[in-house]
Amino acid sequence: MALQNLSSTLLVTALPCSYVSSARNHNRTFATEGRVQCIKTTDTMIDQVNGAALRRNANYPPSSWDYNFVKSLNSDYTEEKYARQLDELKDLVKRLIHAETDDPLAKLELLDTVQRLGLNHRFQNDVKQAINVIYNNISEASLSDDLYTTALQFRMLREHGYTVSQDVFRRFKDDTGNFKANLCEDVKGLLSLYEASFYGFQGEDIIDEAKAFSTACLKNAVEQGKIALNMTAKVNHALDMPLHWKLTRVEARWYIDAYEKEQNINSNLLNFAKLDYNIIQSVYQKEVSKLASWWVETGLDKMSFARDRLVEHYFWCNGTVPDPGYKAFRDMGTKVICLLIIIDDLYDIYGSLEELELFTDYVDRWDITEIDKLPNNLKTVLLAMFNTTNQIGYWTLQERDFNIIPYFSKQWTYMCKAFLKEAKWYYSGYKPTLEEYMQNGAVSSAAPIVLFCAYFRTADKITVEALDYIDKLPSIMWCSSMILRLTNDLGTSSEELARGDSLKAVQCYMNDTGASEAESRKYVDSLVHETWKILNKDLLASYPVGEPFRTANANLARTAQTFYQHGDGLGIPQNYIKDLLKSFLLEPFALNR
Missing domain, CATH: 1.50.10.130 (Terpene synthase, N-terminal domain)
Structure with a gap:
């Protein structure tokens, strides 16, 4: 089928227009893979000499930031002083x-x-x-x-x-x-x-x-x-x-x-x-300095198979909710993103299928009593997820008088099940259609869990009505998630395929249509533009959530555009991302006298 003829079909089947409720329901039920024959045993190779597991490694470059330097960040541009x-x-x-x-x-x-x-x-x-x-x-x-x-x-x-x-x-x-x-x-x-x-x-x-x-x-x-x-x-x-x-x-x-x-x-x-920029920059410096201390203390920066990107993760949260008054979201949100990126790397690279199924089951049951069945790295990550979620739950109960943990644990389950589905595709050699890939990809983008955090960390009053609404992955969240998924694929798919990941949107479209990679990239880019059009309309609608959450959806999409504009700005930080973060965090404006 010609590229232009298939375009309208996929926009109807893969994007959230009149059909958004059916697509949404598919995401949340995690239907069986159909044609996929899932391998139920580990694929991890064993070193015949010492019996140790030989695991894949993405060979991500280390962090560009010296965390001792980040912890020392301080500025004289305080609001009180000026x-x-x-x-x-x-x-x-x-x-x-x-x-x-x-x-x-x-x-x-x-x-x-x-x-x-x-x-x-x-x-x-x-x-x-x-x-x-x-x-x-x-x-x-x-x-x-x-x-x-x-x-x-x-x-x-x-x-x-x-x-x-x-x-x-x-x-x-x-x-x-x-x-x-x-x-x-x-x-x-x-x-x-x-x-x-x-x-x-x-x-x-x-x-x-x-x-x-x-x-x-x-x-x-x-x-x-x-x-x-x-x-x-x-x-x-x-x-x-x-x-x-x-x-x-x-x-x-x-x-x-x-x-x-x-x-x-x-x-x-x-x-x-200029003065306002400098003052807000000083606020951000204090926030990221505190987070750098947390990150090092957890020891998660030593997970060599995963991306060590604390400062970039903070910038992601900052882009989503930049208002200085919402530091609680940027603190807890950054911690959540640090965890979900490590978990993503567990499913994409490090874990065997058997281990990942166990990990997913523990998250689904929200029970770690049998955690010793997992190797140490997976146990560490799972405990970090539970501990961080409980800390956030404690804060929310004290500050908002609401037990958020049952809702939060459900969001972790959605994400891990979406990750697991992609792992099963990889291990079975299954090639999903673009429609299948995008329906799962909205959740595996991890945008929904970030937006969930954006809601309850910015809402004046948390309501069950709003949480139920968010749980259904409405169109405004679907669009934001899809823009992240597609821009990520355009910026990273070549590198991820080279290390052995499952297919991305570009390759799914190539398999569906026989189009060239250049044609397929152009098509996926057109989907980004079409999704923005839907999001533009969604931003004008009424919702049982406040303005900060509505804006966070558009801002998360903007953050994705920024990170993946010229390549993989997260996994392999490009110079433009490094320069952007340097000016954002370290370079105040000279004030006019």
Whole structure:
């Protein structure tokens, strides 16, 4: 079947549209593998000389971080020390946001700048109020014929939950239904259109056309070298990754530097952004320093078969919930990610099938009385899982008056069963279809357990209704999980196949269709774009959970995009990840005197 003909079929069968409930139920019941003939005995080879087990090893590089250095991180930029300066600057910026103006474009640009400078956590309600005023004043007569203004307004309104029609872009099309050719001369407008196009929903043909048109024109403008250097930098930054997919703190780091080079900047806004960035950086330093001590004390950093990535795992939690007020999630969430990555490596690389079935059974029963049947490394990991879960449960009972352990243990079971299914595929030589792989892969991505933690660590009040809702893996969680799964596969599948892992999404599609690897990668990338469209729509719906959880779903997807953008940023950290983490944690801005 041709690539383009199969596309619509897989999007119906593999992504959560109208069928999301059936896909969801399949994930949670872990149906029998059907054609898979599972091997029930260990595949671990035995050294004939000394009888020791010979195990596979991914040969992951060691951590890039000296944990003694990480434990020593400290900064003078505390909120208490700069409280007076912060209050003064915050008051000035708040006045800017609420100032009356006859120029709605200037107000939109100001709000966009506040957000891109990383200040939305300081002015979230103020920005929402200002956006609401703009939305209420929109009329047919007020719609602009300027592409830059129209696209900026569309993006900002959709970002804040307003349903704006794609028809606002019809005025920029010619009689043949195509975007007008002369728009390619308007680089500023094209860049605005490009960023807006990533807020599209499924079925919005005009938005799809806008994305293709603006991308092609912007690439051509850069290649021809006919635009100014500062605009070229902005275009390349956007083409590298659209704003909607970027992490708030990562974008703030880049945008503060870019904004400082602009003409007619607001110095108070810039100074506030720099000071705020430094203060939040100091908060993050204290958090990761404490976690480094925990990590070394557990001894889990000595598991040579697994990825030792404490700082990267902290950054993953930070990307998911960056607000300084949610340090409890980043603390416990990082610990959970450290464990789940080791467990992932147990199932993918280290454990025999017999050992993995025992491990899964103990987790499923939440019972470790027969733990001595496991080798030492598996016992250590299992005990670490139980101990950490109980510690989190104790905290939750004390702070939230809720026993989270029965729900938490169930999430561990879902994940381990998904890991086990993939291990059985590997040991039996079974090649799953892309649909089978994706249905299991949403859970084996481990995103659901991270999002589960994000809920109960950020909720003001934990409710059974919300936990039952999360347990069903609703579309908003499915999409976030799938973006992680697919971007992970695009960034790591070659390395993982080389060491003997089971097939990934790219190879499943190749087996399904006979397509080349290049065609298959292009197709899987298109699934990422389609899943974002569904997630965009999901972010506008109502849920029995709070705003932090809703935002965490999109942020987890953004974190995945960041880690796997140029390869395996977690298993084999690339230089761009190392540089990103260095600037994120270690490099404050020089403040203007």
